[in-house]
Amino acid sequence: MVVLSLITTAMSPLLAWREPVYIAAGFAGVVALILLLFQPLLAAGILPGLSAQRGRLNHRWVGAALLLSVLVHVAGLYITSPPDVIDALLFASPTPFSLWGVIAMWAIFATAALAGSRQKLKLKARTWRLSHKTLAVVIVLGSVAHAIMIDGTMETLSKTLLCALVMGATAVSLYRPFRR
Amino acid sequence: MTNGRANRRQFLSTAGAVAATGATSLFAPAHANSLKPTRSMRGGSNNYIPNAAIVDRIGGGGFWMTGTVRSAVDGAPLAGQRIQVWAHTTEGHERDPHSHGATLSDANGEFRLEMPQIVPAFGQAHGHLAYDSDDFETVFLRPVLSSAQDTSLSAHFVLKPA
Numbered sequence: 001m002v003v004l005s006l007i008t009t010a011m012s013p014l015l016a017w018r019e020p021v022y023i024a025a026g027f028a029g030v031v032a033l034i035l036l037l038f039q040p041l042l043a044a045g046i047l048p049g050l051s052a053q054r055g056r057l058n059h060r061w062v063g064a065a066l067l068l069s070v071l072v073h074v075a076g077l078y079i080t081s082p083p084d085v086i087d088a089l090l091f092a093s094p095t096p097f098s099l100w101g102v103i104a105m106w107a108i109f110a111t112a113a114l115a116g117s118r119q120k121l122k123l124k125a126r127t128w129r130l131s132h133k134t135l136a137v138v139i140v141l142g143s144v145a146h147a148i149m150i151d152g153t154m155e156t157l158s159k160t161l162l163c164a165l166v167m168g169a170t171a172v173s174l175y176r177p178f179r180r
Numbered sequence: 181m182t183n184g185r186a187n188r189r190q191f192l193s194t195a196g197a198v199a200a201t202g203a204t205s206l207f208a209p210a211h212a213n214s215l216k217p218t219r220s221m222r223g224g225s226n227n228y229i230p231n232a233a234i235v236d237r238i239g240g241g242g243f244w245m246t247g248t249v250r251s252a253v254d255g256a257p258l259a260g261q262r263i264q265v266w267a268h269t270t271e272g273h274e275r276d277p278h279s280h281g282a283t284l285s286d287a288n289g290e291f292r293l294e295m296p297q298i299v300p301a302f303g304q305a306h307g308h309l310a311y312d313s314d315d316f317e318t319v320f321l322r323p324v325l326s327s328a329q330d331t332s333l334s335a336h337f338v339l340k341p342a
Binding site: 014016017018019022077080081083084087092093094095097098149150151152 | 225269275302
């Protein structure tokens with residue numbers, strides 16, 4: 001599914017009429033959505049052949065990669081059309097999908113900040129898990145709404161299936177008991 | 181020629197709407213001929229470049245931007261008004277100067293400008309239009325294509341004297 005979404009995106013006719021920065025920004029968004037599929041699977045330790053602890057270690061690295069791809073996505077779009085990105089960031093865009101994207105972006109920033117300061121804040125495991133899961137739900141719902149509503153380079157069927165998988169993986173990991 | 185057919189249909193529906201408006205005004209007070217001025221749309225002025233040149237067409241053409249310009253005072257068509265048009269097309273980004281052009285409304289207040297095919301950008305296939313001359317208040321529009329396959333788009337201006 002992951003490979004299929006990348007291939008169908010690479011075949012998009014829209015790419016012919018876009019400059020490299022804009023194309024890179026679009027692909028960074030697709031990569032972010034794909035990383036979002038792996039995050040709940042790694043966190044819950046349900047990827048075959050990966051222990052729960054190894055999974056959580058990888059979850060951190062994939063989280064960092066997710067943060068990076070969102071930054072590349074927004075920066076690339078800003079270079080392509082500054083006023084459209086400013087509108088989106090100020091919640092003043094005519095396109096509803098950008099609103100969801102920006103909400104998900106802030107939730108990712110908040111998650112990164114919280115994960116980075118978790119030990120300094122001496123968060124209780126329960127508080128940490130609850131806040132992290134809440135932010136994760138906001139990120140997933142925001143990102144899926146953002147992706148589904150956009151008329152962009154992703155092919156519609158593979159995009160819909162990928163989004164369904166992301167939602168399914170998130171739901172499964174939320175209801176799974178914590179594993180050591 | 182689907183273009184011609186679409187425009188004739190648009191013309192007929194517009195004519196019908198105008199006739200209907202005329203009929204109701206018979207029973208309404210005298211000031212009812214004034215129209216609500218068109219308000220600028222969100223994001224309408226994005227990537228605007230002032231003073232786009234009046235051109236016969238933008239680039240290679242193949243897509244039609246059409247519309248009308250009327251006065252908010254009495255609903256009368258306004259001739260000779262400069263309408264500026266730009267979009268992300270098969271020939272360039274919104275920010276590229278060669279994606280911009282302008283045209284004048286005719287005696288019926290109608291304008292038509294041929295331009296390259298509009299393609300989806302920033303998640304929506306959309307165009308930009310501006311009225312930004314001295315006589316009336318500035319209006320920026322950002323109409324969206326109902327389908328990315330459409331080969332025409334229309335936008336209407338009701339202008340309020342500045």
